[in-house]
Amino acid sequence: MPSEAILLQGNEAVAEGAIAAGARFFAGYPITPSTEIAEVLAQRLPEVGGTFIQMEDEIASLAAVIGASLAGQKALTATSGPGFSLMQELLGFAEMAQVPCVITNVMRGGPSTGLPTEPSQGDVMQARWGTHGEHSVIALVPSSVLECYTLTVEAFNLSERFRTPVVILSDALIGHMREAVVLPDPDALRVAERGEPDCEPEDYDTVASTLDNILPRPSLGSPFTVHVTGLVYNRKSGAPDTGDPAAAAELGRYLREKIYHHRDAIVQVEEYQMEDAEVAIFAYGSVARSARAVVKWARARGVPVGMVRPITLWPFPTSAVEFLSEQVRTVIVPEMNLKQIAWEVQAAVAGRARVVDYGRVDGRLITPAEIKELVKKEFHYHKWEAS
Amino acid sequence: MSALVDEERLEAPPGDECAPPRITPHTTTEIRPWLRTPKTIWCPGCSNGTITRALIDAIISLRLKREKVVVVAGIGCSGRISQYLNVSTVHTAHGRALAVATGAKLADPSLDVIVVMGDGDCSAIGGNHFIHAARRNIDLTALVFNNSIYGMTGGQMSPTTHTGDRSTTSTRGNVEAAFDICQLGHAAGASYVARSTAWAYRQLATCIAGGIVHKGFSLIEAMAVCPVYYGRFNLTSDPAEFLRSQKEHAVPAAEFEEGESRGREHYPVGVLHHSERAELGESLARLRAQAQEALRG
Numbered sequence: 017m018p019s020e021a022i023l024l025q026g027n028e029a030v031a032e033g034a035i036a037a038g039a040r041f042f043a044g045y046p047i048t049p050s051t052e053i054a055e056v057l058a059q060r061l062p063e064v065g066g067t068f069i070q071m072e073d074e075i076a077s078l079a080a081v082i083g084a085s086l087a088g089q090k091a092l093t094a095t096s097g098p099g100f101s102l103m104q105e106l107l108g109f110a111e112m113a114q115v116p117c118v119i120t121n122v123m124r125g126g127p128s129t130g131l132p133t134e135p136s137q138g139d140v141m142q143a144r145w146g147t148h149g150e151h152s153v154i155a156l157v158p159s160s161v162l163e164c165y166t167l168t169v170e171a172f173n174l175s176e177r178f179r180t181p182v183v184i185l186s187d188a189l190i191g192h193m194r195e196a197v198v199l200p201d202p203d204a205l206r207v208a209e210r211g212e213p214d215c216e217p218e219d220y221d222t223v224a225s226t227l228d229n230i231l232p233r234p235s236l237g238s239p240f241t242v243h244v245t246g247l248v249y250n251r252k253s254g255a256p257d258t259g260d261p262a263a264a265a266e267l268g269r270y271l272r273e274k275i276y277h278h279r280d281a282i283v284q285v286e287e288y289q290m291e292d293a294e295v296a297i298f299a300y301g302s303v304a305r306s307a308r309a310v311v312k313w314a315r316a317r318g319v320p321v322g323m324v325r326p327i328t329l330w331p332f333p334t335s336a337v338e339f340l341s342e343q344v345r346t347v348i349v350p351e352m353n354l355k356q357i358a359w360e361v362q363a364a365v366a367g368r369a370r371v372v373d374y375g376r377v378d379g380r381l382i383t384p385a386e387i388k389e390l391v392k393k394e395f396h397y398h399k400w401e402a403s
Numbered sequence: 404m405s406a407l408v409d410e411e412r413l414e415a416p417p418g419d420e421c422a423p424p425r426i427t428p429h430t431t432t433e434i435r436p437w438l439r440t441p442k443t444i445w446c447p448g449c450s451n452g453t454i455t456r457a458l459i460d461a462i463i464s465l466r467l468k469r470e471k472v473v474v475v476a477g478i479g480c481s482g483r484i485s486q487y488l489n490v491s492t493v494h495t496a497h498g499r500a501l502a503v504a505t506g507a508k509l510a511d512p513s514l515d516v517i518v519v520m521g522d523g524d525c526s527a528i529g530g531n532h533f534i535h536a537a538r539r540n541i542d543l544t545a546l547v548f549n550n551s552i553y554g555m556t557g558g559q560m561s562p563t564t565h566t567g568d569r570s571t572t573s574t575r576g577n578v579e580a581a582f583d584i585c586q587l588g589h590a591a592g593a594s595y596v597a598r599s600t601a602w603a604y605r606q607l608a609t610c611i612a613g614g615i616v617h618k619g620f621s622l623i624e625a626m627a628v629c630p631v632y633y634g635r636f637n638l639t640s641d642p643a644e645f646l647r648s649q650k651e652h653a654v655p656a657a658e659f660e661e662g663e664s665r666g667r668e669h670y671p672v673g674v675l676h677h678s679e680r681a682e683l684g685e686s687l688a689r690l691r692a693q694a695q696e697a698l699r700g
Contacts, residue, residue, distance in 0.1 A: 040510075041506065043506060063695060065695070067509045067510065067691075069687075071505075071535070072531050072532065073531060079495070079496075079499045079502030079503045079505075079532075080502050081506060082503055083475070083493075083502070083503035083505060083506025084509065084510035085510075087473075087507040088510065088511060089510040089511075106499065109495065235511070236493070237473065237513060237514045240491075241489060241492075242492075243491075243494070244492070245494040246496055
C-alpha cells in the first residue's frame with residue numbers, strides 16, 4: 017500500500033524512523049540543532065506506550081538509554097557536537113558491554129559552542145575515535161530526509177544484530193531541511209527484534225557468541241541473571257577477568273572483529289554515474305547533494321564524472337575506495353571539515369590516484385559552484401562554456 | 404507503615420510511625436545462595452562485606468523475586484558488589500549508576516532496582532545524577548557506602564572527607580567542608596532518607612528494607628569502616644576499634660537536636676525523613692494513558 021507524500025523535516029524523520037523501528041525509549045538533553053528529535057519523541061512516545069525522559073545532561077542521557085536497553089527496550093538519544101563529546105565515556109561502555117542503542121549526532125560547527133545553528137561534518141572522526149580505548153563503531157550518514165528515516169531503522173537493526181551502539185551522523189542542514197517524502201509502508205519494513213538467547217539460563221555462561229552467531233543480550237529481569245560490566249571480562253562466562261592477558265586479547269579482538277568480519281553486510285555505498293567516470297567525487301551527507309548536482313551538470317556536457325557516496329562511514333568503505341582508485345585518475349573529497357575523511361580516502365587509494373581535498377569550516381555549505389571549479393581543473397582540456 | 408511490614412520476618416517497632424520494620428538476621432547458609440562467590444577483593448577489616456550482607460538480609464526478608472532484583476553499581480570499592488551478588492547486576496561507569504538505573508527502571512517498572520554507590524561516586528562525579536534522581540522521586544533504592552575516602556585508588560579525599568581529615572591528597576589536612584549526603588538527598592527531594600552504620604547491623608538492614616519497600620527515591624547512607632586508608636590516616640587502623648567508634652558517634656535521630664551540627668564524631672542515624680509524593684514512573688504511566696486515550700479520541 018503506497019502512502020502519500022508528506023512534508024517532513026530531517027529531525028522529525030529520525031524520530032518517526034525510531035518509532036517505526038520499535039524504539040520505545042528516548043533520553044536526551046536539549047541541544048541545537050538536534051532538539052526537534054526530542055520534541056517529537058516527547059509528544060509521540062507516550063502515544064505508542066513508550067517513555068521520553070529529559071535528563072540532566074548528555075552523560076545521563078546515554079546512561080539512561082543504556083539502562084533502558086539492558087532492560088529490554090530499544091532506545092535512542094540525540095545530540096550535537098558538545099553533547100556527543102559528553103557521551104563518549106558511555107559510548108565506550110556500550111561498546112565494551114555490547115549494549116544495543118542508537119545515538120544521533122546532528123553535527124554543527126565546532127569545536128566548543130562554535131556555530132550552533134550551522135552545519136558541519138566536524139565530528140566524523142569523533143564518531144570513530146572519540147571514546148577511549150580500542151574499539152569499533154558503526155556510523156551511518158543520511159543525505160536526505162528519507163534517509164533520516166530509513167537509516168534510523170537500519171541503525172536499530174544493526175545495533176540489535178551486532179549488539180553495539182550505532183551512530184547516525186546527520187547535520188544541521190539535513191536535520192532542519194524539509195522534503196516531500198513517501199515513507200515506506202511500516203508493515204513492509206525489516207525490523208530486527210531483540211529476543212532472548214536460544215538456550216537455558218543455566219547454560220548461558222557456557223554459550224559464547226561467535227562472529228557468525230552473536231547471541232541477543234538477555235534483559236535485566238529475565239531468568240538470566242546476567243552481570244554487565246565495563247571491565248574486561250571473560251567472553252564465555254561474562255565474568256570480569258582483568259588478570260588474564262589472553263582473555264583481554266580475545267575480547268578486544270572479538271569486539272573489533274564482530275564489526276569488521278561483517279563489513280560487507282554492514283557497509284552501504286551509493287555509486288552514481290561511475291561506470292565510465294575518470295574523476296570521482298567522494299562525498300557524504302549534505303555535501304553529497306551538491307556533488308550529485310555537479311555530476312548531473314558535468315554529464316550534460318559529456319564530461320565523465322561520477323560520485324561515490326558512503327552511506328556507512330564507519331566501518332570505512334575501504335574496498336569501494338580501493339576499487340574506484342583502479343578506475344579514476346582523481347578522487348575529489350569535499351567535506352565540511354579539514355581533511356578528516358580525505359586522509360582516510362588517501363590511505364585507501366594508496367597512491368593509485370590523486371586525492372584532492374576541499375574543506376570548509378565556516379558553517380557554510382559546500383555549493384555545486386565550488387565543486388564545479390574543482391572538476392573543471394581536472395578537465396582543463398575540455399572547452400567549458402563561459403558561465 | 405503497613406506497607407512496610409512483612410508477615411514473619413519483619414515486625415513494626417511499636418509506637419513509631421516512621422520507623423522501618425525490624426529484621427531478624429538470616430544465617431550464612433541462607434545468605435550464601437545470593438552470592439556468586441564468597442571471595443572479594445575488599446581489604447581485611449573493611450565493612451563492605453557487612454553492608455553487603457545487610458542488603459541481602461533485607462532482600463530475603465522482603466521476599467523479593469531474585470530475577471526481578473537488579474543491582475546497578477558505580478566504580479570504586481563499593482561498585483565491586485555487582486560482581487558478588489547473585490542477581491542481575493550492572494557494573495556501570497564511575498558516577499553513572501543512578502542514570503543507568505533510571506533508564507532500566509523506567510523501561511521495566513517491575514524491576515526492584517537497587518543502586519549501590521560510594522561516597523565519591525554518588526556525591527562527586529555522580530552528584531548531578533544524584534540530585535536529579537532525588538528530584539524526580541523515581542522508585543530506586545540508593546545505597547551509599549560512605550567511607551569518607553576514595554579507597555580503590557588508594558586513599559584520596561572525597562566530598563565527604565571532613566575538614567581537617569588527612570588523605571593522600573590532603574596530607575596537611577582537608578581545607579574543604581564535607582557534604583552531608585543525607586541532607587543533600589533530602590534537600591534534593593528524596594522521599595525516604597535513612598542512615599546507619601556497619602556497627603548497627605540490624606538497624607542498617609532494617610533501613611535498607613524500608614528503602615526498598617518505599618515507593619519513591621530512597622536513600623540509605625551506610626557509614627562504612629575503612630581502617631586501611633581513612634582509619635589509618637585519621638582515626639585508627641584497628642577495624643574493631645573503628646567499628647566501636649561508630650557506636651559512639653551515631654546518635655538516634657530522635658535524640659538529635661534540630662539545627663544541631665553534624666560532624667565526623669556526631670551524626671544522626673535511623674530514618675531521617677519519610678514522606679509520600681508522586682513517583683516518576685507512576686506519573687509517566689498516567690501521562691501515557693492520557694496520551695493514548697486522547698489519540699483514540
